[in-house]
Amino acid sequence: MFSQKVSSQLNNSSFIRKMFEEGDKLRAIHGADKVYDFSIGNPEIEPPLKVKKTLIKVASSDQPGMHRYMSNAGYPEVRSKIAAKLNQEHGTVLTNEHIVMTCGAAAALNVVLKSILNPGEEVIVFSPYFVEYLFYIENYHGKPVIAKTNEDTFEPDPDKLANAINASTKAIIINSPNNPTGVVYSSLVLNQVSEVIKKKEQEYGSTIFVISDEPYVKITYDGIVPPSIFKIFQNSIIVNSFSKSLALPGERIGYIAVNPSINDVATLIGCLVLCNRVLGFVNAPAIMQRLISEVLDEAVDIDQYKMRRDVLYNHLVKLGFECKKPQGTFYLFLKTFIPDDIEFAKIAQKHNILLVPGTGFGCPGYVRLSFCVSMKTIENSLPAFEALAAEFK
Numbered sequence: 001m002f003s004q005k006v007s008s009q010l011n012n013s014s015f016i017r018k019m020f021e022e023g024d025k026l027r028a029i030h031g032a033d034k035v036y037d038f039s040i041g042n043p044e045i046e047p048p049l050k051v052k053k054t055l056i057k058v059a060s061s062d063q064p065g066m067h068r069y070m071s072n073a074g075y076p077e078v079r080s081k082i083a084a085k086l087n088q089e090h091g092t093v094l095t096n097e098h099i100v101m102t103c104g105a106a107a108a109l110n111v112v113l114k115s116i117l118n119p120g121e122e123v124i125v126f127s128p129y130f131v132e133y134l135f136y137i138e139n140y141h142g143k144p145v146i147a148k149t150n151e152d153t154f155e156p157d158p159d160k161l162a163n164a165i166n167a168s169t170k171a172i173i174i175n176s177p178n179n180p181t182g183v184v185y186s187s188l189v190l191n192q193v194s195e196v197i198k199k200k201e202q203e204y205g206s207t208i209f210v211i212s213d214e215p216y217v218k219i220t221y222d223g224i225v226p227p228s229i230f231k232i233f234q235n236s237i238i239v240n241s242f243s244k245s246l247a248l249p250g251e252r253i254g255y256i257a258v259n260p261s262i263n264d265v266a267t268l269i270g271c272l273v274l275c276n277r278v279l280g281f282v283n284a285p286a287i288m289q290r291l292i293s294e295v296l297d298e299a300v301d302i303d304q305y306k307m308r309r310d311v312l313y314n315h316l317v318k319l320g321f322e323c324k325k326p327q328g329t330f331y332l333f334l335k336t337f338i339p340d341d342i343e344f345a346k347i348a349q350k351h352n353i354l355l356v357p358g359t360g361f362g363c364p365g366y367v368r369l370s371f372c373v374s375m376k377t378i379e380n381s382l383p384a385f386e387a388l389a390a391e392f393k
């Protein structure tokens, strides 16, 4: 009676959602303070005060026309401000024409993929990956192709990438700072990736787009600044959102920025604007556009995440867990004591610890912890992790 494809996707959709539901059950039995839910990337930190105050100001404006339809790309003045900010950060020459406002990074990715994909064309995704990429690619009859990252660094492996590219490759999605590993890709590796792409474009006479999914670009630690994608890749498209940087995931606001150096960029922009409309988003929320245009210099207090990262990471390493110290995001990717990560997550659940198996990110043998929870949850969870580790001694 319903779509066969969607019905089958329902059965193996998301470990993250499953864990979230398990959490609800455990909270009902044990009480919320006895459940250590590290499953979902839903920030516990509140948006910065200036963001809240500006939202009140914008929402209570008497200016007529504040709530009407607008250009499908979004307000030109908002897009100009984002272009100016990106120019400052990347040394680029973007104008408002190169920016399309979207309902978060998720919508941005869908708009980009619909705009570039023909049925059967391939999109390379590095594992471990954000699982929604696979659904988004399939939404437009594209074919996801998985390229494993380097096992030691979790950065793209240029050789494995080269092997994954063929005449049908249309795009590569990169995500740095990375969900789930917390790794920030180095400019050395990104330049190697760029060389591979250039060679393959020449070999096949094709254009391979680099879609850079950057919702965590402002959440980095220890002074790390992610390299500028526009400088490294000619055919690059950045998708970004304010879900994590301003802790506004429920408000659905983000944007697409296209590299002016893409051939026939005007047609690409036309496709993006049309897709924003015909996918049913029509335009990004008006109030949110006006809000973020006034708070582009704001970000959540990264030190709060850093404190959480440090307490958890130091404790876990002391207990014998293997893990790379996250350079960005609010995720830790732990090697499990046993190869079966799903079984490991089940054992953790007995200690009221909710983790997402790496299998859900195309990377068995690991679990992801999302540490955008309260400091109290982290502190309360430490004995539970000790008990979990003791099971494997």
Ligand code: PLP
Pocket (backbone or CB within 6 Å): 041, 103, 104, 105, 106, 107, 130, 175, 179, 213, 215, 240, 241, 242, 243, 249, 253, 254
């Ligand atoms: N990309 C990655 C890697 C994410 O982790 C998320 C959300 O968790 C998204 C995209 C979607 O973000 P948004 O809320 O902006 O749609």
